[in-house]
Amino acid sequence: MSNKDIHEDSFQYTDSDKVEKIFSQYPDKRSATLPLLHLAQTQGGYITSAIINTVAKLTEIHPAEVMDCVSFYTMFYSRQQGTYKLQVCQTLSCSLNGADDIVDHITQKYGTQPGETTSDGKFTLLKVECLGSCGTAPVIQINDDYHEGLSIKELDILLDSIP
Ligand code: FES
Secondary structure (H helix, E strand, O other): OOOOHHHHOOOOOOOHHHHHHHHHHHHHHHHHHHHHHHHHHHHHHOOOHHHHHHHHOOOOOOHHHHHHHHHHOOOOEEEEOOOOOEEEEEEHHHHOOOOOHHHHHHHHHHHOOOOOOOOOOEEEEEOOOOOOHHHHOOOOEEEOOOOOOOOHHOOOOOOOHOO
């Protein structure tokens, strides 16, 4: 995404009531940046230059500041993700309990490196930081659901059960 891109295009939220509700919760417009990005990503699947431009206008901050938020927070995606996001925790407890083996297994199973999406658009493999469930490591989050303490065999059964 170039600096030129972020000055072009605009994004249309489909639910203006939700946008208004977000703004009603923050006395300072710029504080609405993250929830506005989240709402837009929920609608559009990933953060585009049009979304950055629109959020910048709505919050009255520079598009570069919005881009900073997008690049800082791993929950924001700058390209299309698979239907299922396989988010493997890489932080200490999970790392010590086989997270790398899980990543390697998924990589071999689907031929997809971390950050990539399978050619059928079904899975995106992501390495993420602590998911806050360190006592049940290793942890993999698939979309909104946590799966904890899985062996490779159990992981295979889980992945193969996804339609
Ligand atoms: S280290 Fe993986 S959930 Fe905390």
